[in-house]
Amino acid sequence: MRVVIIGNGVAGFSAALALRRRDPKAEIVMVSGESDYPFSRPALMYIFMGHMRTEDTRPYEDWVWQKNRIERVRAWVTGVDTKARRVELDHGSPLAYDKLVLALGSTHNKFGWPGQDLEGVQGFVTLGDLETLERSMAGLQRAVIVGGGLIGLELAEMLHSRHVPVTMLVRESCYWNNVLPDEEAKMVGEVIRAEGIDLRLESELKEIVDGGSGRAVAVVTGDGERIDCGVVGLTAGVRPNLSAVEGSDIPTGRGVEVDFSFRSAAEDVYAIGDCAELVTPEGERNVIEQLWYTGKMHAEVLADVMTGTDRTYDRGIWYNSAKFVDLEFHTYGRVTAGGGGPPVREGEQSVFWAHNRGRHSLRIAHVEGRVVGFNSLGLRLRQEVCQRWIAERLDVADVLGRLNEANFDPELYRKHEPEIRGVMKEQLP
């Protein structure tokens, strides 16, 4: 069996290794136009900030690929011929496959803004984007970042670390409150501002101004304000990167459409990671998961499926983590976002505690007093414990009593549990 994997991001390289563990004989080829060796995409920011060199962000030492007989091909894929079972490359001979895995990743959204293709306007997803940004650094006076997600803040933090003033245009009334409840979103907003980043809420991009040479020199906001800048970061979300399969007969919607075993309708073609659109039954919105660890989970299920074990993907209890400048965020289970959006589930309520200095908070979401989710800022929570409590639908009063079991803060840190208990017991129905 000859397996070609397009993409060497987390989904791609995890699939290669997972497949090798199950099948010592398969011929495995991993193609990437982006980099010779797999690296950690979330670590791109640390290269720019000088915390690490590019080679430090590789999850495995270079010899691992050879030892596992995973052939690496450095080329961009220009097309897929499913009839001839062949992958066309921008240089070198086409690659024949028995089974094809698409791990194409994401590309940044553009919403038809005037000037969005000018020089100096970029997303921040790839190693190429990092190089582009590095080239724009000379003499850079200000950057404007459009969109208030995690990548937007990463980009702001990066530029700020190299003393470039940054303005962030965020459409919502609080930072990231299509994910965070209002209280948390406000806390994060304050942290961003304390760092010295010019955060503009309820603010939109109208156009990007061409300086005359095809390079961006300013943006104009929705209220007509012009902000001079040498770099415009477009970080209003990402979407599946489908360029490699354009023109092929592999069915795509927003992403490559696959079932919950990651099979596409095209024979022996699979898709995992950010580019996969998991098709759900009629009436439900298809699922696209753009997280690091979901890429790893997809790869494990796929390797079983490809080696003949019947398996469907179940993500289990939701979790995620992030860091907003210096403020860490952990979440377990789904917690309803702010901004007056619809609740995740009927009857969801929550109890909330925030430290008076605005650098720690905890929210416990519940339905009729039974725990369904946790959000924490500046307070580390143990994943295994939180997920177990959610699975057991433990009573919130019991959760409060046993809260120290979930504490994952470093040793000798101040314990907030007594205060949290006091505040939250008051709020319980």
Added chain:
Amino acid sequence: MNAVAQATTQAPPDTGDHAGSTRKTWQAVGLALTAVGLLQFALALARVPIGRGWFALLLFLGPVSLGSTLYYAARYHGTTPGIKNNSTVTGALGSLGVVAFGLGVLLTGFYILLYWYPKGIAGATALSDPLSRVLRGAPADQYFLYSFLYTVAVVLFGVRFIYRYRHNRYQIVRTFSVMFCQLGLAFLVPSFLRLLGQKEHYFTYFWPLSYNNLFPNSITGLWADGHAFTIFIVFWSFVISLVAVPILTYFVGKRWYCSWVCGCGGLAETAGDSFRHKSSKTLRAWRFERWSIHLVLVFIVVTTALLWLNLFWGGAILGKASFHFARIYGFGVGMVLAGVVGVGFYPLLGNRVWCRFFCPQAALLGIFQRFLSRFRITTNGGQCMSCGNCSKYCEMGIDVRSYAQRGDNIVRASCVGCGICAAVCPRGVLKLENGQTHADRFDGAAKPLAEMMKSLKS
């Protein structure tokens, strides 16, 4: 477009560096003061210090202490607390450039002079003389100078470390501990002992690191001395090496010593903090380390055993070999590996070269930690995103990420428990902790002996 042009405003200045110019001024003042102190030291080396006696010494110590503290206070004041490793790998000291090599040459050169050409630093030794007379009631020699400079470095770079990690209570408490152990137990106490006419005993070093402590000739010598205090030292040497080491390590891991008490560790954690990322994380380096450090341990254990046997059998097997051994070991391990390479190579190979590759104490503590200890670094579920900060900033060269990204706990003989991996992790994935038992740390941990045999075979 006219409306747009009218609405054009100057974007507000970046407020992150507010009062930035004041901070820069104070930093410059701090640097200038430090430079004055260092200049005095250089003049002393050249035997032309400004002033004499206490005045000359204080003209070095005062400006260096004040200046560096001022510099770090100004540098970190007004910045938000948190991990700020910006430009660490690209800066002059952090990368492997001319500055790093130059510093390596300077440090190495200092150790060579210290051990083999003390006349070359006699001017600096003279500078420390007034302090030696007060503390020890004796004129300074080059080892007093060394101990003095070492302590100054641990304390002043300790101040820097505390500023840098001021958001992290584990780091603050730990750093106070290494500063106290160096200044109090490894500098002042031995000096006072000497002043009182006792043996200059270092309570923070013991066998096998301080190999002499359990050698028969030192023990019998002290015993023969017969003073209550020397008898206590004999007793203490046995208790700490043979009883306290396994028990403490069982409960909290080897960190109680390596990153909280030990002077070598103290210097590495404070003065060496800027170089922690330079340790090699490759499998090759780990393989080398496993051989080198355990060979040193075997060497010292076998020799100690032979010396005792020799004593019991009346010198039948070794004769006067103990004297020669002490010289060879002292030269090779004590001076070359611990001093010249161990500290001189900080800017090139990282701040724990000695601790990682050669220290027999670390090797012994490591064996307990790996097989029979409650200490582990817990990985928080599946949150690791393989960024590599933990591995990059591990001074012991442990590829922490390789465990964290599999969701495994980190249980390694070499881990000194400094806690920096957990501090730099941007997702809060790692936690140093002592569990309720040693048995739940990894598969097979319940059977330490079987696990040890397995480890020997691999």
